[in-house]
Every structure is written in C-alpha cells, then in structure tokens.
Amino acid sequence: MSAPVRTRFAPSPTGYLHLGGARTALFNWLFAKKHRGSFILRVEDTDEARNTEEARAAIFEGMEWLGLDWEGPGNEGDVGPYFQSERTSIYQEWFEKLKDADRVYEDEGAWRFRFDRKLITMNDLVCGEVSIDYTNEENTPDMVVRRSDGSFVFHFVNVVDDLTMGITHVIRGEDHLMNTPKHLQLIEAFGATPPAYAHIPLILNSDGSKMSKRDEGAAVGDYPRQGFFSDAVVNFIALLGWSPKDESEIFSLAELIEKFSLENINRSPGRFDIEKCKWVNQQHLLKLSAEEFSAACHSDATPAMLASVQEKVSLLTEVPDAVAFYLDPDYPIANDALDKVKKNQASGDLLTALAVTFTELSDWSEAKNSIGETAKENGAKPGQLMFPLRVALSGKSGGPDLEAILEILGQEECVRRINRCTALL
C-alpha cells in the first residue's frame, strides 16, 4: 500500500506563466487527479528582485484560467506555508541537520554541501536509468547550499520543501535532469526517501529554438485575449510531449485525466505550432452548444448571428469581424469579392431581378427558394446568383450560410443591400 499521491508545481514569479510551465503544471495536476491525490502549488519566491505582487498574480491567474485547481495559496492545506519566503525557519532547522551530520562546510562565508564521491544512478519515470559520475570533483564541485548572506539556494529549499510537504512524484522539465543527482545526494544525507522523478521534454519554438518570454505563444496570459479557449489550450499542450497512443486528439479535461499516464510521455522536445493550436481551438468551439458559444463570445450580436458564425471561426477573436456585416448597414464590400462578382457580366442583371423578386415576396421564408427560380427565369444557374448575393449581403466572399443571413437581415434590409451592390457594378 503506497502513500497517496502528492504532486506539485513550483514556479517562481517571473511575471508570466510560461507555456512550458503550464504543461508541467498540467501533467502534475493530471497525475494527481488520476490517482485521487493532491496537487500542490508552491511559489518559489526567494529571488526578491522579481518577486512582486503582479508577478505572483500572473501565476494564479494563469492556473485559474487553465482550470487547474490547487492546494496552496488561497486554498491552504496542512503542509504550508506555500510561499518559500515564509519557510525560512524550516530551512534553518533542516540546515542544522546537515551541519550535525558534518555534510556542510564554510567556504568564503557561504556553506557548501559535501557530495558523496560515487556514481549516482536515478531511475526516472520518463528517462529511465541515468547515471552521473560524482567521483570527479572537477565536474561536480561541492555545491553551495547557503549563501554568504544567509539565504538558501534553490537545490536545498526545493528538496526540503518536497520532503516536508510529502511530495511523492516530482514531475518537472528536463532542464532539471542534471539537478536530480544533487537532490538525491541531499535527500540521502537527510536519511529520507526520495520522491519518484519524471522529467518531461521541453517545449521549443517552431524553429527549434528555446521558447522565451517574448516568443509567440510563450505566455499563457496572452491566450485569452487572442481568442483561445482554455480547454483547447490544455488539450493542445497535453499533446506536446504526450500521446494517448491511439488516434484520438480532442479531449475534455475529464477525458485527459482518464487517459493520462506518465508512461506515454515522450523523450524528445516538441515544437510549438500555432496552426495546430488554432485547429484544436476550433474543434473545441465546434463542440459548444449555441448557448455556450454565444456566452463565450461576450458580443453585442444576437444569438442567431453568433450561431451562424460558430462553425466559421477558429478563434473567439474572429467573431466580431465575422458578425460585423450584420450590425453595420454600411459594411463595405471587399474589393476582391466585388471583382469576382464583376467577372460575370450577368451578375448585375441577376441581382436586379432578385431585388424585384424579393420585394414582391409575401412570405420571406420562401426567400431562399426564390433565388433559384429567379436565376432560372433569367437563364442562369442558381450558383451564378448565390455568390453575388452573398457578396451583396455580407460584403465578403465567404461567411455564414446564406439562409441564415437572409433570415437575420430580413426582407427590407436584403433588398436595400442588393440595390447598394448593383449600384457599384
């Protein structure tokens, strides 16, 4: 019988939540949920220069937006505090243990931890068995655990926190793989049992370079205003470095929990592809009910208008543009669309005839049928009239279904827009 799973995400407040960090958080969260364990958020705010209120808020806001709930700040459990800045007495206490065991020594005011000079082998849940040779002091000099100003360094606090918080699984970026033997040495010196480790591959830019703050897609905080849906972003980053091993690709959070496992995490770094991310977003948008979609849009447009564009957009930010022609009676007709209409000499006459038909129509619900009839009466195929009509009504060559446009705009407005268009031909 093993202890209940406890995972953690331990970001430092840098002012934004990195996409890679978000995925690390997600994997920890998924693993904890999957095993009905706890997911702890611990803020590594020991670097005072960057540690501001806003910097901390960016983490919480990002996590909330992604829908990852945590034990930690704002939702305290019994292993707090959850800010490293409030844990110095704990570090103090654990540092004494190292002193008592004679594993640290002073060096120019700082304290160094004396490594055991041997081969350290770790058994990573993702990377498998990896060994690092600590017999060579040149390559692995004793590390500073306490600075000359009295503060403790990352490796030390990270290990003490994981131990005192009862963390069972450390899932973190591969950039920490080489840190792990150091952590293992510390844990051994404390006489404690190490957690299981799983190092996940990094996320790179689409050109393979390291993703940093200013790169496209790097900051989770940018996604909402770019029109992404949180479930879609979660879905997309889950697929970067992890695979369900079948051909499914679109999942809800609940389905992800169900399917997730550490064994299915890859070893090689993945590149961020905004196009695929948009496509995943579109798939999630398509799954929403008309009500959910229109609520997500936060738009002044009517539900009918929004419903007509739901399957036409891949980002929420495309919605205002997609419905703009409904709301603006003077919505300009795009030049390229108008040029296409002009290509067919008959367009003008067809539209003029249709304006007459529409005006005389007593039952507006018959509008769509009357298009084909009008075309035939004028010796044309329905398609030759449909396209000019679309352009006349919406000002664009593509958009919602014509029947929806007809219905939403209404008889009078449709006639007016047709006449406005023929005047330009």
Place this chain on the structure above:
RNA sequence: GACCCGUUCGUCUAAUGGUUAGGACUCCAGAUUUUCAUUCUGGCAAUAGGGGUUCGAUCCCCCUACGGGUUGCCA
C-alpha cells in the same frame, strides 16, 4: 570544452525484429454543400548518416552528425 538526454513526413505523433511505416495540422486536388471559411474523399511528404548483430532491422549495439539540457553564492 566536459557531462547528460534526444533524433520517424515541414510540425505534433503511432507502430513493429518481418507493415504498402498509420493518424493529425499545414498545403494541393476533387466531391458535395443550388453560396461558403464547414464537411467528405484523394494527394504530396518521414525512419539523420555510417558500421555492426540478425535469415531479416525504423526497432538492439557502436561511431559520427545535428538538436536540446546542465555545467552560478539564478530558479
């Protein structure tokens, strides 16, 4: 430089010691939608290179190349 990890279509990935190496995004072409940016069908496109082991390697081993990571009194 040293050490560690990795390498399947442009990208995300699946698979197996024996497959026409599968799917998805993108792109292109058809279809259908009387309109369309939806949908459907089809197409382009990959096992980094060289050695082994083996009847047979994408898969196992070695070397090289390339990519990434670590090498702080940053986290």
